[in-house]
Amino acid sequence: MHIVKQLMAIPGVIAAGEFAYRGDRFSYEGALTAEFARMASILCRSNTVNVNMQSEIFDSFAENCGYKPAQGWIVRGAQATVCNIGNYFAFIENRPELLNDVMTIMRAKVGDIGDDLLVNLYARIGGDVKEALY
Amino acid sequence: MNLDQLMDLPGALAAFTYTDKGDLTDHRVREGSEITPEVLDLLAHSCVANIAIATLEARGWEALTGQKGFEPLQGFSMIGLEWSAVVTGRCGVIVKNRDVNYENTFSAIEACGAAQHQGAA
Numbered sequence: 001m002h003i004v005k006q007l008m009a010i011p012g013v014i015a016a017g018e019f020a021y022r023g024d025r026f027s028y029e030g031a032l033t034a035e036f037a038r039m040a041s042i043l044c045r046s047n048t049v050n051v052n053m054q055s056e057i058f059d060s061f062a063e064n065c066g067y068k069p070a071q072g073w074i075v076r077g078a079q080a081t082v083c084n085i086g087n088y089f090a091f092i093e094n095r096p097e098l099l100n101d102v103m104t105i106m107r108a109k110v111g112d113i114g115d116d117l118l119v120n121l122y123a124r125i126g127g128d129v130k131e132a133l134y
Numbered sequence: 135m136n137l138d139q140l141m142d143l144p145g146a147l148a149a150f151t152y153t154d155k156g157d158l159t160d161h162r163v164r165e166g167s168e169i170t171p172e173v174l175d176l177l178a179h180s181c182v183a184n185i186a187i188a189t190l191e192a193r194g195w196e197a198l199t200g201q202k203g204f205e206p207l208q209g210f211s212m213i214g215l216e217w218s219a220v221v222t223g224r225c226g227v228i229v230k231n232r233d234v235n236y237e238n239t240f241s242a243i244e245a246c247g248a249a250q251h252q253g254a255a
Binding site: 036039043047050051054055057058061062064065066067068069070071072073074075076077078079080082085093094096097099100103107112113 | 168169170172173176177180184187188191192195198199201202203204205206207208209210211212213214215216217219231235236237240
């Protein structure tokens with residue numbers, strides 16, 4: 001089953017979706033309008049770029065410290081939480097054990113994010129991504 | 135909740151406190167881990183920045199969409215390859231991914247952050 005459908009089958013998951021690393025596309029299911037899903041995709045991609053940039057800095061101070069490459073992030077709100085692994089995101093309610101369940105599924109289904117994430121994030125459509133980044 | 139109690143969380147590699155500006159004030163590191171005080175200092179600064187950005191996003195999201203429930207933020211987590219940093223206002227903990235219980239960890243750092251706040255008041 002596709003990860004988004006699997007996440008949406010869990011009670012308490014408000015919405016889930018996938019964004020392209022390049023930022024030009026997104027898909028989603030759940031209680032978001034298309035415009036809000038577009039905004040959510042931009043927000044999630046932006047935070048993903050941010051934590052990846054930070055992982056590069058940590059790695060420059062302590063190589064192989066165990067953080068790089070960044071896998072994702074969580075924003076824990078008062079009654080709702082946003083989870084992001086790779087290029088997948090989920091908006092969930094704060095219910096007992098739901099965050100742990102969602103994170104377990106996302107990590108298992110998305111798998112480990114590789115070192116090429118930044119290359120993909122900064123890729124220009126149709127461009128030479130290696131040349132553009134390095 | 136203090137740093138020694140945070141180190142009792144399953145898989146805890148390090149625990150730390152920091153000022154509103156991100157300066158490290160205290161820390162514990164599990165012997166044998168790859169975490170250094172320099173990494174914790176950087177991490178503390180990134181915690182302040184990330185929580186500020188997340189608060190901005192939560193406030194903006196609630197205002198634009200009308201969806202409530204994000205503010206006040208309880209915390210932020212950065213998930214790395216081997217470990218996750220779970221942080222709140224003035225307190226953070228690094229936990230191995232294979233052992234982490236995110237909900238318990240967020241609750242623990244919230245209690246630690248509240249204790250730090252009371253101590254500073």
